[in-house]
Each structure stands twice: as C-alpha cells, then as structure tokens.
Amino acid sequence: MGKSAVKVYIRSRPTSLATESLRIAPDRRTVLVDLKKKEEAGPVNNQQENLTFKFESILQTTSQEGVFTQCAQEVCDNVLTGYNGTVFTYGQTGAGKTYTIAGDTNRYEQRGIIPRAIHYLFHEIDLREDREVQVRCSYLEIYNEIMYDLLVENPGTADNLVVVDEGGTVKVKGIVKAPVANEEETLALFFQGENGRSTAQHALNKSSSRSHCIFTIYLETRAGADEKVVSSKLNLVDLAGSERTKKTQVTGQTLKEAMFINKSLTFLEQTVNALSKKESHVPFRQTKLTSVLRDALGGNCKTVMIGCIWGEQSHMEETVSTLRFASRVKTLMTDAVINERNDPTLLLRKYERQIYELKQELAMRDTLSGRGRISYNDVGDLERHELHETVRKYLKGEIQLDDIAIENLKMIKETFKQFRIVYEALDAELIEQRMKGNLPRGEDAGGMQDEVDKAEAGEYEPVGDEDKEASAGFHIGEAPPNARPVEDEATEGTSLPGIFKDSSYPETPPLIGGPISDKNMAYDGYKRDVPEGQEQASKLKQLTSDLKEQKRVLRQHGIEVNKAKQEIDLCTSQLKSFRSEQGETSGENPEEQHLLQQLKAAKSAYRQAFTNLKTQRTTVEPLVQQVAETRAALVENFNVWFAGQAGETTVEDEVLELPPIEKEPDTGGEDMAEQFDRMEMERVLGEDPESGAFHNARKTLRRKKPVPAASYYGDKGRAEGVRRLEQRAARIG
Numbered sequence: 001m002g003k004s005a006v007k008v009y010i011r012s013r014p015t016s017l018a019t020e021s022l023r024i025a026p027d028r029r030t031v032l033v034d035l036k037k038k039e040e041a042g043p044v045n046n047q048q049e050n051l052t053f054k055f056e057s058i059l060q061t062t063s064q065e066g067v068f069t070q071c072a073q074e075v076c077d078n079v080l081t082g083y084n085g086t087v088f089t090y091g092q093t094g095a096g097k098t099y100t101i102a103g104d105t106n107r108y109e110q111r112g113i114i115p116r117a118i119h120y121l122f123h124e125i126d127l128r129e130d131r132e133v134q135v136r137c138s139y140l141e142i143y144n145e146i147m148y149d150l151l152v153e154n155p156g157t158a159d160n161l162v163v164v165d166e167g168g169t170v171k172v173k174g175i176v177k178a179p180v181a182n183e184e185e186t187l188a189l190f191f192q193g194e195n196g197r198s199t200a201q202h203a204l205n206k207s208s209s210r211s212h213c214i215f216t217i218y219l220e221t222r223a224g225a226d227e228k229v230v231s232s233k234l235n236l237v238d239l240a241g242s243e244r245t246k247k248t249q250v251t252g253q254t255l256k257e258a259m260f261i262n263k264s265l266t267f268l269e270q271t272v273n274a275l276s277k278k279e280s281h282v283p284f285r286q287t288k289l290t291s292v293l294r295d296a297l298g299g300n301c302k303t304v305m306i307g308c309i310w311g312e313q314s315h316m317e318e319t320v321s322t323l324r325f326a327s328r329v330k331t332l333m334t335d336a337v338i339n340e341r342n343d344p345t346l347l348l349r350k351y352e353r354q355i356y357e358l359k360q361e362l363a364m365r366d367t368l369s370g371r372g373r374i375s376y377n378d379v380g381d382l383e384r385h386e387l388h389e390t391v392r393k394y395l396k397g398e399i400q401l402d403d404i405a406i407e408n409l410k411m412i413k414e415t416f417k418q419f420r421i422v423y424e425a426l427d428a429e430l431i432e433q434r435m436k437g438n439l440p441r442g443e444d445a446g447g448m449q450d451e452v453d454k455a456e457a458g459e460y461e462p463v464g465d466e467d468k469e470a471s472a473g474f475h476i477g478e479a480p481p482n483a484r485p486v487e488d489e490a491t492e493g494t495s496l497p498g499i500f501k502d503s504s505y506p507e508t509p510p511l512i513g514g515p516i517s518d519k520n521m522a523y524d525g526y527k528r529d530v531p532e533g534q535e536q537a538s539k540l541k542q543l544t545s546d547l548k549e550q551k552r553v554l555r556q557h558g559i560e561v562n563k564a565k566q567e568i569d570l571c572t573s574q575l576k577s578f579r580s581e582q583g584e585t586s587g588e589n590p591e592e593q594h595l596l597q598q599l600k601a602a603k604s605a606y607r608q609a610f611t612n613l614k615t616q617r618t619t620v621e622p623l624v625q626q627v628a629e630t631r632a633a634l635v636e637n638f639n640v641w642f643a644g645q646a647g648e649t650t651v652e653d654e655v656l657e658l659p660p661i662e663k664e665p666d667t668g669g670e671d672m673a674e675q676f677d678r679m680e681m682e683r684v685l686g687e688d689p690e691s692g693a694f695h696n697a698r699k700t701l702r703r704k705k706p707v708p709a710a711s712y713y714g715d716k717g718r719a720e721g722v723r724r725l726e727q728r729a730a731r732i733g
C-alpha cells in the first residue's frame with residue numbers, strides 16, 4: 001500500500017462550545033480559533049490570533065457507535081487484510097480519551113472503540129470461511145516510566161518487559177499474548193486489564209488515567225492450503241492526559257504521576273516534531289511511550305489519532321495546544337506493508353504434496369512411454385546390494401557397462417557410491433599389504449583383480465538400513481487406494497462458543513402493586529367506549545401483536561445463529577483433537593476432509609443465520625419505536641380527554657394495556673442468582689442480540705475475586721497504597 005498520512009480526528013466533549021473563540025466550519029472538518037488579545041500581555045504580545053485547523057472530521061455530538069465507524073472501522077479492516085494498525089487518543093485530562101477508546105465498561109451502549117473493535121474483528125473473522133485466524137491479545141500499561149502487563153495475575157516485578165526491535169518492528173518482549181477464541185474471552189481479558197489500571201480523582205476528572213495503556217489484538221491468518229501466514233496487530237492506545245497541575249489541584253503521589261505524564265507527553269511532542277520536520281535524529285528512545293509508538297508514528301503501521309478537546313473558554317489554551325499537536329501529527333507519514341511470511345510447517349506440507357504429485361506424474365509418463373514399472377522411491381537395501389554386485393562384476397570385467405541397469409537418478413548416485421566403497425576397500429587393503437612388505441614393487445596394478453576379490457570377500461558391509469522407511473512409496477499400478485488429486489483445504493475456524501442463548505424476549509414487565517384507580521377505570525372506559533380511544537387502542541393492540549410476532553422470528557434467528565456457532569465449535573474442537581492425535585497431516589485424510597467440509601458448512605450456515613438476524617432487527621427496531629409512540633399518544637390523548645371530564649391527576653401508566661403475567665418458566669433447578677442472570681441476559685439480548693458477549697464477559701469478571709493491587713504491583717502497588725492512605729488522611733483530616 002506504501003506511504004500514507006496519519007489520519008487525525010478531533011472529538012469535543014458534548015458540552016456547548018465557547019463559540020466566540022472556537023467555531024466549527026460547515027464542512028465539519030475545519031476548526032476556527034479566535035484567541036482574544038491578552039490585555040495584560042502589553043503592546044507587543046496583545047495581538048488577536050486567528051488560527052485555522054483542518055482534520056478528517058470534527059466529532060462534536062457523535063455517538064460512540066459513530067466514532068467507531070468513522071475513525072476505527074477502516075483500521076480494523078486494514079488489520080484483517082494484514083496491515084498493522086493503531087488508534088490513539090490524545091488530549092488534556094478529562095477531555096474524553098478513555099471514554100473514546102475504552103468507553104464505559106459497565107454500560108453496553110456507552111462502550112468505546114476497544115469493545116467495538118473486538119466485536120467487529122471476530123464478526124468479520126467468522127464470516128471469512130476460507131481462512132483460519134488465530135487471535136491473541138495483550139494489555140500494556142506504562143506507569144511512571146515502568147511497563148506493566150495488565151493481563152498477568154501475579155507479575156511480581158515488572159523488570160521482565162523490554163521494548164525490542166525485531167526485524168524493524170517494535171515489540172514488547174516478555175508481555176503475555178493471551179490466545180483468545182472469541183469475542184467474549186477477549187472482552188473478559190480487556191475488562192480484567194481495565195480493573196488493574198491506575199486511576200485517580202482530581203478536579204477535572206473523577207476517574208483520571210494515571211498511565212498510558214495499549215490494548216493490542218494480534219491476528220495470524222492462514223488461507224486454505226497456502227503456506228503464507230499473514231500477521232497483523234491492532235494497537236488501541238489510551239494516553240494519559242496532559243494536565244496543568246494548578247487546575248487539577250493534585251498533590252502527593254498524584255502530583256508525581258502528573259509530572260511523569262507531562263514529561264512523557266513532552267517527549268512525544270518532541271518526537272512528532274522531529275518526524276514532521278524530517279530530522280535525521282528522532283528521539284524515540286527517550287521514553288517508553290515513544291519507543292512503543294515508534295511504528296505507529298512513522299513505521300509499518302496505519303495510524304489514526306483522535307484528539308480530544310474541551311470546548312469551554314476556560315480550557316481554550318489547552319485545546320489550542322491539542323489542535324496544534326494534532327496538526328503536526330497529521331503531517332506524519334507511515335509506511336504500512338502486509339506482513340506476510342512462509343509457515344515452515346505448511347511449506348513442508350506443500351513440498352511433500354508436490355513430490356507426491358510428481359512421482360505420480362512420472363509413473364504415468366513411464367507407463368505411457370512403455371518404459372514399464374519404474375520406481376522413483378529411494379534405493380532400498382536389496383537394490384543397493386544388487387548394485388554393489390554389479391559394480392564388482394564390472395570392475396572384474398565380468399560384465400559390460402551396458403549391463404548396469406540404471407533406471408533413475410537415485411540409482412546413478414547409488415552406483416557411484418558403490419564404486420567408492422569398493423575403491424576405499426581396495427585402497428585400505430593395498431596400504432596394509434605394502435606396510436607388511438607383502439607387495440612386491442610393480443605388482444600394484446597387476447594385483448588389482450585379486451584385491452577386488454579380497455576386499456569383497458572380507459570387507460563388504462551392507463550399507464545400513466537408514467533408508468528402509470523411504471522405500472515405502474508405490475510403483476506404477478500400485479497406487480494406494482486413497483491416492484487422489486490434492487484438494488484445496490478448507491480452513492479450521494476459531495472456536496466460537498454460542499453467545500446467543502436460547503432466549504425469549506419478554507415484553508415490558510407489568511407494574512406491580514397499587515389499586516386500580518378511578519382514573520385507570522376511566523382509561524379502560526376511554527379505550528372501550530370513546531371512538532378516538534377505541535381506534536388508538538386497537539391500533540396499539542395490532543402493533544403490539546405484530547411486534548410480538550416479529551420478536552418471535554428474531555428469537556428464532558438468534559437460536560439459529562447460536563446453533564450454527566455451536567456447530568462451528570464442535571467441528572473446530574473435533575478437528576483440533578484429530579490433528580493433535582494424528583500430528584502433522586497432509587490434509588488428505590478422508591476423516592479430516594469430512595470435518596473440514598462440516599466446518600465450512602457450519603460457517604456458511606452461521607453467515608446466513610447472522611444475515612437473517614440482522615435483517616430481522618431492522619424490522620423489529622422501528623416496530624418497537626412505533627409501539628412506544630402509539631402508547632405515549634394514547635396516554636396523552638386520554639389525559640386531555642380525562643382533564644375535560646374530571647379533576648387533574650396523571651395516569652399511573654397504561655397498566656391495563658400490558659400483557660398478562662406469563663407463567664413462570666421452568667427454572668430447571670436454577671437458584672435465584674442464576675434465574676436473575678438468565679432473565680437479565682434475556683432482557684439485554686432482546687434489546688440487542690449482539691450484546692451477549694459483552695454482558696457475559698462482565699459477568700465473568702464479577703465472579704473473579706479482585707486482587708489487591710499493592711500485593712503484586714511493586715512500585716505501582718505502593719503508589720496505589722500511598723494514594724489510598726492520602727485519601728483516608730484527607731477524609732479524616
């Protein structure tokens with residue numbers, strides 16, 4: 001793909017902009033800044049400054065979904081193709097960096113780029129039937145210039161992590177790259193890592209990141225029987241925010257952290273400046289952060305930066321500084337390539353297959369040309385012995401050169417070998433005879449014939465059986481019954497446990513308790529007897545029943561997706577155990593072929609079911625909206641009618657419109673907590689059938705025992721301890 005510029009987006013917190021200083025042009029790409037003159041700066045420095053910055057897009061009220069689609073989805077697509085990608089956020093403390101990258105990990109709708117990228121990548125991987133993709137992830141934290149592995153339960157000291165250059169690519173040696181089979185597992189690791197991050201409260205952010213964090217997803221993709229492996233990675237980077245410590249009013253440990261943060265961001269700025277001015281020396285090694293980000297800023301990577309800003313007047317200086325930095329980053333060029341290499345195992349498999357095919361081809365040609373039965377396999381013991389005899393007879397003059405039958409190249413080589421064996425035996429015998437003084441001068445040549453005999457009689461040792469196994473090939477007309485043309489191998493998919501439970505999507509639960517008021521009775525009458533009420537109530541009834549039916553279909557599609565996922569899992573695990581039992585196979589075993597076919601069919605069924613599910617959602621969503629609107633209109637009209645009839649009270653809710661309480665489902669021995677979990681899952685899946693992995697991963701995390709940071713994080717743990725003590729002291733004081 002060659003060189004490409006880093007793409008820069010600006011996201012503003014959804015507060016009102018200080019429009020007298022900061023305006024967004026109608027193209028939604030340009031920011032116009034009008035810095036008011038500073039009276040106190042005197043005559044020299046009191047000029048008004050107008051600045052214009054242009055970026056890919058300015059996101060002001062864009063939703064989390066919108067930010068992912070606009071800024072990160074393309075990077076994910078590139079990573080799926082085989083390029084490395086990085087998305088990083090930059091900006092003043094509290095400006096929304098963590099909200100953008102990680103999002104609110106407790107609220108599905110507010111999830112950020114990381115969970116969305118995980119979902120997107122796994123979904124796309126599932127749809128690529130012809131590929132086998134192995135996924136891993138890591139979570140790195142740089143806190144006070146020390147690197148920590150957020151996925152390790154008990155890392156002890158953090159000394160084991162170092163940034164290294166491997167073949168021109170930056171790597172963090174020693175970091176855990178955890179293999180993950182699906183979205184849920186990856187999210188669970190991400191949430192676990194999030195829990196270990198260092199945060200603190202200050203005047204501008206009640207949960208401010210005190211470290212830089214990089215969540216990385218690694219993909220290794222193999223396509224069919226191709227020996228090529230494509231490796232790529234996606235870095236999702238949440239930088240700690242620059243802060244004016246006067247504004248954040250931090251003290252103690254948090255102040256120390258702020259100093260580390262500001263220092264590393266200054267070095268980042270210096271690095272970007274040097275790159276942007278194409279200076280010969282770029283100070284990447286000054287900090288851990290710039291070392292780790294080297295590829296993202298100017299190497300083998302496709303990079304996106306999201307600059308986060310506050311729009312308020314009081315933060316204008318920091319906002320301009322972020323915009324200036326962002327403009328410089330925009331000038332950086334990276335040089336991304338598809339990271340492709342040969343897999344030695346697959347290469348060997350390919351060569352074995354080629355040799356096999358060539359042998360068959362040769363055998364066929366020999367038959368067609370009337371050469372009869374010729375073997376192209378290695379020379380066996382028996383053939384070696386026969387050749388040795390032939391050579392011996394030839395040297396004795398008992399046979400002619402034409403009598404040595406040479407069928408193939410391997411036999412020519414073996415014949416030469418046998419000449420050498422006979423020669424060496426003779427040579428040794430001659431030397432021995434000479435040393436004993438048995439050999440009269442001038443008889444060397446004449447005695448040759450005898451020496452051949454002598455050497456042969458005593459010295460010949462059959463060559464070992466090193467090639468025994470190699471002779472296990474087949475001759476023409478003896479092809480094993482399972483020999484057949486090599487077919488393209490279908491790929492093994494990643495394991496994908498079903499996330500879509502066999503769930504029902506209950507209607508809104510009825511309100512509990514409370515006597516039915518007069519007003520509610522009037523409401524009932526309104527729907528029954530007043531023509532306007534009658535009409536709306538019957539419309540609502542019809543819509544509710546349509547919705548119920550469409551939700552039933554949606555649920556059915558969910559079940560089909562789930563079934564297909566389970567089938568994929570089953571085939572994948574059967575294939576795995578088959579391969580681990582058989583070791584390396586050439587991919588031609590009928591059982592393996594059968595499993596691969598099944599896997600392919602399951603992936604195809606999954607794709608179809610998923611498409612149906614998505615299509616059905618587009619039917620259900622507007623219906624949900626229509627039901628809500630019709631219901632609200634009915635209640636509102638009733639209120640108006642009722643106010644005209646009687647006193648001024650508000651209707652409780654449209655209690656009587658709700659469906660009757662359904663019979664309790666069979667709990668199948670579930671306890672209360674499990675029942676709650678199941679019902680909660682049914683509810684969230686009803687809202688978004690794709691959210692299962694997110695909620696399950698959160699549930700997994702809740703079940704895990706928290707590990708006290710101070711017990712294993714060394715420096716970081718101590719800092720955490722100091723912070724807690726300070727907070728306690730402040731509370732007591």
Ligand SMILES: Nc1ncnc2c1ncn2[C@@H]1O[C@H](COP(=O)(O)OP(=O)(O)OP(=O)(O)O)[C@@H](O)[C@H]1O
Nearest residue numbers: 013014093094095096097098099205208209240241
């Ligand atoms: N676009 C947004 N929409 C809604 N809430 C937002 C948005 N941006 C930020 N917030 C809220 O503002 C608060 C601070 O945001 P966040 O923690 O992401 O800032 P930050 O830039 O990461 O700060 P720090 O550098 O201190 O870690 C959070 O409560 C977050 O939910």
